[in-house]
Amino acid sequence: MVKIMKLIQNWNEEDRKAYGKKVMVVQHKLNETGLFTDEALAAMLDRHPNHLIDFQHIPDDPDYPDQQVGVDFGDANGTTMIKAAKSSGRVWINVREVVNRQPEYKKILDQLHMELEGYVGKNKDRKNCRGGILISSANAATPYHADPTMTHLWHIRGHKKAWVYPKTTEFLPDEAYESIVLGEVDEDVPWTPELDQGAIVAPADLHGGELVLWPLRSPHRVENVTYCVSMVMEFSTKRSAFTNAGMFTNGVLRRKFGMNPSWENASSPEKLTKAVIGRIIKKTTGRKSFRRKDMVRFKLDETVEGFVRAVDTPYERAH
Numbered sequence: 001m002v003k004i005m006k007l008i009q010n011w012n013e014e015d016r017k018a019y020g021k022k023v024m025v026v027q028h029k030l031n032e033t034g035l036f037t038d039e040a041l042a043a044m045l046d047r048h049p050n051h052l053i054d055f056q057h058i059p060d061d062p063d064y065p066d067q068q069v070g071v072d073f074g075d076a077n078g079t080t081m082i083k084a085a086k087s088s089g090r091v092w093i094n095v096r097e098v099v100n101r102q103p104e105y106k107k108i109l110d111q112l113h114m115e116l117e118g119y120v121g122k123n124k125d126r127k128n129c130r131g132g133i134l135i136s137s138a139n140a141a142t143p144y145h146a147d148p149t150m151t152h153l154w155h156i157r158g159h160k161k162a163w164v165y166p167k168t169t170e171f172l173p174d175e176a177y178e179s180i181v182l183g184e185v186d187e188d189v190p191w192t193p194e195l196d197q198g199a200i201v202a203p204a205d206l207h208g209g210e211l212v213l214w215p216l217r218s219p220h221r222v223e224n225v226t227y228c229v230s231m232v233m234e235f236s237t238k239r240s241a242f243t244n245a246g247m248f249t250n251g252v253l254r255r256k257f258g259m260n261p262s263w264e265n266a267s268s269p270e271k272l273t274k275a276v277i278g279r280i281i282k283k284t285t286g287r288k289s290f291r292r293k294d295m296v297r298f299k300l301d302e303t304v305e306g307f308v309r310a311v312d313t314p315y316e317r318a319h
């Protein structure tokens with residue numbers, strides 16, 4: 001009989017109590033699966049459809065403060081993309097949904113969910129379970145943002161620094177979170193250095209083999225110290241879907257009707273009504289009507305240092 005390696009290590013009673021409520025770090029063995037070596041990642045990239053790969057660059061330019069911008073990677077193969085991430089550039093590759101789409105990674109995702117359920121109890125409240133892989137260069141950073149779903153960051157290779165902030169309106173104004181659920185921006189929220197003084201974790205050193213968890217909607221940001229590989233597991237819960245639908249309605253009221261709603265101060269019946277309305281608007285109009293155009297301003301170019309160069313005339317991303 002083949003013995004299956006346990007991927008999550010040293011989970012204790014404190015972790016069970018903190019799960020979903022506090023920032024916490026737990027050890028794991030994902031690096032021992034062999035699925036996250038440079039060779040395995042290059043082959044994984046070659047198998048993955050291009051429209052599910054976000055190849056981003058963080059320009060060192062005041063016109064793009066703390067922003068990641070899309071790079072046209074043309075027909076570059078996985079080996080070239082890995083080389084770009086290991087270069088002196090500021091490259092951040094998000095391979096979306098690969099963990100739920102490619103069978104060998106899906107096996108790992110299912111095992112992690114099973115192990116987690118063993119620790120925190122059978123939880124059927126996990127919808128739309130998916131996962132992506134992040135491959136990023138030593139000079140890359142993930143700007144200050146909040147995720148609209150439950151997010152587990154399984155850090156696998158390299159050294160990062162992570163900051164996590166309280167999810168109060170001071171750190172995450174309603175208007176900024178509404179932008180995220182409306183799809184106006186890719187989950188970036190305005191950040192100023194003063195916010196770091198109120199961070200819950202500022203910063204935590206994160207090394208390969210560590211899983212970091214935080215409460216739903218907590219703003220966070222990450223700076224790389226070395227080349228890094230991580231896996232991001234995401235899923236929706238009834239609570240996250242309810243809040244997102246209600247704040248979607250508030251976002252529409254603010255933008256189309258000039259109102260100034262507050263989610264925190266809303267009564268339970270008001271929240272419920274807004275969540276119902278939000279679900280209906282999302283179904284009928286979708287998020288597309290709020291989405292800004294995704295313009296391509298940079299191209300992957302193996303011949304330049306950092307692997308990325310500006311295009312002469314920006315154009316709209318095709319997918």
Ligand SMILES: [Fe+2]
Pocket residue numbers: 145146147151220
């Ligand atoms: Fe995130």
